[in-house]
Amino acid sequence: xxxxxxxxxxxxxxxxxxxxxxxxxxxxxxxxxxxxxxxxxxxxxxxxxxxxxxxxxxxxxxxxxxx
Amino acid sequence: xxxxxxxxxxxxxxxxxxxxxxxxxxxxxxxxxxxxxxxxxxxxxxxxxxxxxxxxxxxxxxxxxxxxxxxxxxxxxxxxxxxxxxxxxxxxxxxxxxxxxxxxxxxxxxxxxxxxxxxxxxxxxxxxxxxxxxxxxxxxxxxxxxxxxxxxxxxxxxxxxxxxxxxxxxxxxxxxxxxxxxxxxxxxxxxxxxxxxxxxxxxxxxxxxxxxxxxxxxxxxxxxxxxxxxxxxxxxxxxxxxxx
Amino acid sequence: xxxxxxxxxxxxxxxxxxxxxxxxxxxxxxxxxxxxxxxxxxxxxxxxxxxxxxxxxxxxxxxxxxxxxxxxxxxxxxxxxxxxxxxxxxxxxxxxxxxxxxxxxxxxxxxxxxxxxxxxxxxxxxxxxxxxxxxxxxxxxxxxxxxxxxxxxxxxxxxxxxxxxxxxxxxxxxxxxxxxxxxxxxxxxxxxxxxxxxxxxxxxxxxxxxxxxxxxxxxxxxxxxxxxxxxx
Numbered sequence: 001x002x003x004x005x006x007x008x009x010x011x012x013x014x015x016x017x018x019x020x021x022x023x024x025x026x027x028x029x030x031x032x033x034x035x036x037x038x039x040x041x042x043x044x045x046x047x048x049x050x051x052x053x054x055x056x057x058x059x060x061x062x063x064x065x066x067x
Numbered sequence: 068x069x070x071x072x073x074x075x076x077x078x079x080x081x082x083x084x085x086x087x088x089x090x091x092x093x094x095x096x097x098x099x100x101x102x103x104x105x106x107x108x109x110x111x112x113x114x115x116x117x118x119x120x121x122x123x124x125x126x127x128x129x130x131x132x133x134x135x136x137x138x139x140x141x142x143x144x145x146x147x148x149x150x151x152x153x154x155x156x157x158x159x160x161x162x163x164x165x166x167x168x169x170x171x172x173x174x175x176x177x178x179x180x181x182x183x184x185x186x187x188x189x190x191x192x193x194x195x196x197x198x199x200x201x202x203x204x205x206x207x208x209x210x211x212x213x214x215x216x217x218x219x220x221x222x223x224x225x226x227x228x229x230x231x232x233x234x235x236x237x238x239x240x241x242x243x244x245x246x247x248x249x250x251x252x253x254x255x256x257x258x259x260x261x262x263x264x265x266x267x268x269x270x271x272x273x274x275x276x277x278x279x280x281x282x283x284x285x286x287x288x289x290x291x292x293x294x295x296x297x298x299x300x301x302x303x304x305x306x307x308x309x310x311x
Numbered sequence: 312x313x314x315x316x317x318x319x320x321x322x323x324x325x326x327x328x329x330x331x332x333x334x335x336x337x338x339x340x341x342x343x344x345x346x347x348x349x350x351x352x353x354x355x356x357x358x359x360x361x362x363x364x365x366x367x368x369x370x371x372x373x374x375x376x377x378x379x380x381x382x383x384x385x386x387x388x389x390x391x392x393x394x395x396x397x398x399x400x401x402x403x404x405x406x407x408x409x410x411x412x413x414x415x416x417x418x419x420x421x422x423x424x425x426x427x428x429x430x431x432x433x434x435x436x437x438x439x440x441x442x443x444x445x446x447x448x449x450x451x452x453x454x455x456x457x458x459x460x461x462x463x464x465x466x467x468x469x470x471x472x473x474x475x476x477x478x479x480x481x482x483x484x485x486x487x488x489x490x491x492x493x494x495x496x497x498x499x500x501x502x503x504x505x506x507x508x509x510x511x512x513x514x515x516x517x518x519x520x521x522x523x524x525x526x527x528x529x530x531x532x533x534x535x536x537x538x539x540x541x542x543x
Contacts, residue, residue: 007346013350014349043534049541246445251441293473
């Protein structure tokens with residue numbers, strides 16, 4: 001009797017799609033930010049090494065990354 | 068007197084040109100001959116490629132658990148997968164030998180055009196691949212009771228191998244200069260050479276199950292087009308990767 | 312590293328706003344598609360990211376040529392940024408496509424020309440990074456990267472046409488397996504605006520991420536140079 005098509009409820013997939021997009025973009029932006037921060041730390045460390053030129057050269061140690 | 072001089076100059080120019088194209092081919096021949104001679108002494112490349120191919124065919128046999136009928140339809144794919152994998156072995160070793168023995172540096176110092184090195188390696192790599200294929204084909208025919216010796220199929224295998232080797236030589240020359248060396252070549256090569264392998268499989272499959280001439284000749288034309296494009300691109304870009 | 316230019320800071324904020332606005336238009340404003348339901352809404356972001364990523368890949372090939380001619384490492388840094396952002400966008404494209412495919416075609420994946428080529432293209436550009444990782448000399452790294460990006464850029468359309476041509480020779484006989492047939496829909500007014508807005512938004516977002524990535528590359532270069540000086 002009813003000839004209407006029922007539109008399937010695929011909103012779960014839609015949410016998955018949009019969530020994925022936002023998550024991937026967020027992860028990428030975070031990676032850009034983290035990489036920049038690591039570089040900044042490297043640069044600070046290098047600048048510090050250059051400063052005490054009179055003192056004998058310190059062995060280069062990797063500074064533990066602060067969390 | 069002046070006219071005589073002009074004729075002499077022109078003849079000299081033509082002579083020079085003829086000589087340079089002759090020496091171009093001679094130089095390529097020299098590289099190919101060097102590689103072939105070294106290989107026929109050690110059998111390093113061909114033996115490993117051959118054993119590897121046979122092992123791959125064995126693995127496919129078990130992995131796909133084929134009955135006779137299905138085997139017919141996957142022969143083309145199995146063959147080309149085998150050639151693709153074995154091919155990387157050959158390309159890797161061929162370039163690695165060159166680099167390790169310092170031959171590459173020697174060749175670069177020689178007063179020849181860089182493309183000579185490319186074509187020399189291309190032809191010797193192609194020769195090795197064809198030799199291995201020539202042995203694998205009868206073995207496969209015997210093991211699976213299929214006649215693979217149709218002239219069309221041999222042509223397709225030649226064309227496919229040319230396309231594969233052309234881009235493979237370029238990429239192998241790159242990958243051998245990196246830290247990751249051998250592992251890198253398949254990663255670089257397979258996505259790029261996909262079109263060639265696809266056309267080759269379609270053409271081979273078509274020939275093996277007697278498709279219409281139109282279909283097969285279309286695939287073969289496509290293969291020829293790819294070969295031309297890839298050979299041209301590879302030899303033009305080869306210069307950039309062997310600079311020092 | 313210099314302070315972030317004001318223009319870029321503004322662009323960052325604008326990009327975020329555009330992303331949210333595009334999502335709003337796609338999820339709330341656009342009408343629900345009758346046959347597929349809400350999942351069709353991923354289409355706006357799917358095409359948005361695809362379009363931009365593909366232009367990014369073409370741009371990459373052009374950058375290869377420019378680098379090989381000029382040998383200026385600046386172009387190499389720009390190329391790395393272009394490839395990286397394009398890879399991220401195209402990954403989104405592929406995943407969204409798969410999410411859309413599941414309810415629409417009842418399969419997560421199909422080996423039709425577009426999807427196969429998409430997978431191959433993504434693999435080519437991931438291989439680009441693996442190639443670069445194995446090289447220490449910056450000049451060699453740039454040259455090899457440029458050559459591979461060029462070869463990859465050349466082979467991707469070739470691959471697409473190869474697969475496409477073979478599909479037309481052997482028409483798909485099995486009912487319902489023709490990926491082109493199902494899932495087509497025509498777009499009404501609001502859908503069109505959501506569509507074009509998403510396209511615009513992703514272009515801006517691409518440029519923003521691209522610019523940020525270039526700056527990161529330049530910063531990296533600065534630090535590398537400092538390290539070299541310090542090691543003497």
